[in-house]
Amino acid sequence: MADRIASIQCYVVDLKQESPYLGSLRDGEEVDDQGYFVRKQNGTVYPRHNRSLVVEIKTQAGVEGWGETYGIVAPRATAEIIKDLLTGFVLGCDPFEMQTVHDRLYDLMRVRGYHGGFYLDALAAIDIALWDIAGKIAGLPVHQLLGGKYREKIHGYVSGLPCDTLRERCDFALNWQERGFDAFKFAAPVADEGVVSEFRELRRALGDEAKIACDLHWTQTKASAVELARRISVHHPWFIEAPMPSEDVTGLQYVAHHSGQTIAVGEEWRTVFDARSRIDCGAVHIIQPEMGHTGITQFMRIGRYAEAHHLQVMPHATIGSGIFLAASLQASAALRNIVSHEFQHSLLQPFRHFTGNVLSCEAGFYSIPNSPGIGVEPSEAMKKKMTRI
Ligand code: MG
Numbered sequence: 001m002a003d004r005i006a007s008i009q010c011y012v013v014d015l016k017q018e019s020p021y022l023g024s025l026r027d028g029e030e031v032d033d034q035g036y037f038v039r040k041q042n043g044t045v046y047p048r049h050n051r052s053l054v055v056e057i058k059t060q061a062g063v064e065g066w067g068e069t070y071g072i073v074a075p076r077a078t079a080e081i082i083k084d085l086l087t088g089f090v091l092g093c094d095p096f097e098m099q100t101v102h103d104r105l106y107d108l109m110r111v112r113g114y115h116g117g118f119y120l121d122a123l124a125a126i127d128i129a130l131w132d133i134a135g136k137i138a139g140l141p142v143h144q145l146l147g148g149k150y151r152e153k154i155h156g157y158v159s160g161l162p163c164d165t166l167r168e169r170c171d172f173a174l175n176w177q178e179r180g181f182d183a184f185k186f187a188a189p190v191a192d193e194g195v196v197s198e199f200r201e202l203r204r205a206l207g208d209e210a211k212i213a214c215d216l217h218w219t220q221t222k223a224s225a226v227e228l229a230r231r232i233s234v235h236h237p238w239f240i241e242a243p244m245p246s247e248d249v250t251g252l253q254y255v256a257h258h259s260g261q262t263i264a265v266g267e268e269w270r271t272v273f274d275a276r277s278r279i280d281c282g283a284v285h286i287i288q289p290e291m292g293h294t295g296i297t298q299f300m301r302i303g304r305y306a307e308a309h310h311l312q313v314m315p316h317a318t319i320g321s322g323i324f325l326a327a328s329l330q331a332s333a334a335l336r337n338i339v340s341h342e343f344q345h346s347l348l349q350p351f352r353h354f355t356g357n358v359l360s361c362e363a364g365f366y367s368i369p370n371s372p373g374i375g376v377e378p379s380e381a382m383k384k385k386m387t388r389i
Helices: 075-090 095-112 117-138 166-178 195-206 222-235 249-258 272-279 291-308 323-333
Strands: 005-015 036-039 044-047 050-059 064-069 153-159 183-187 211-215 263-265 341-343 354-356 365-367 376-378 386-388
Touching: 005 075, 005 117, 050 075, 050 117, 064 117, 064 291, 064 323, 064 376, 075 095, 075 117, 095 117, 095 291, 117 291, 117 323, 153 211, 153 323, 166 183, 166 195, 183 195, 195 211, 195 222, 222 249, 249 263, 249 272, 272 291, 291 323, 323 341, 323 376
Parallel strands: 153 183, 153 341, 183 211
Antiparallel strands: 005 050, 005 386, 036 044, 050 064, 153 365, 354 376
């Protein structure tokens, strides 16, 4: 008889770090009583100290699966969705039915408009844990359950240059270049001297061959994005990311058609339906699914939809403990059209807290975990940072 899901536990993981995400606070950016601050340049809230939401699912036979979702903001909201609503529909399920479980849970709240946000984050965490369990029972890494891997390692690009001055950011990027990395992305909200200067100086420092991209953090209008694209074109951007507010699909389509630049988006999407509305109208050239939001099931649907449209996929890598990063590498190994994967160097240190495979990105390439399941599990040291909720 098939093994069945017996329990689900949620944990908030403390990922305290010296410097906030994207670097030190700028003038006028202050941490509030709840530990949040707002980046002035993009109006987006961040926690002073990173954290994540991890889910542990066990089967009746005692097989343990780990999932994780986006937990930097209000992680207890997502945990409550799992505890109050979803657990009752997952207990007793066959862990090999991860796709049908996902679709059943999705259907529960569809007509009420819950096809994104915290609800889909909760589904992502459960989905990753079920794939992990299925891999462990089968004795296979997830990329084999998904049909096999197309590559032995995955190109990684250095994301974020968390230094206070442009000179320091160039030196920082140079240091990574000397360690074997050939691709870089900076974030416009902390490019204090402006995107054009940042591109010019990074190009000067890193040379003609380096790939240099910019994340515009959804800050532009149609007119300003096209004008900015014209001004940076002389510095040969690799791609520009998220130029428009995320809900402005026609605006993004306009920029994709008129900027002359390669447009990358996708980190805020949860499902293939989010991808479809942008891909069908030609609003995007590079797809950036975020495993912490999509889970493996929707990540693969997005990736294969992109593949059917001959689009490149470059998965996003957000703040997490490493569990959904491992899942992202598993799924990326099994997608044909992956060209690179974001590498958040400032977040990799806590990932050392795993048993089994250690996640690594060295000399410009990620290794792909080969143990059964997603390939990583929290170590005892990591468990000390996890608070059960
Ligand atoms: Mg981004």
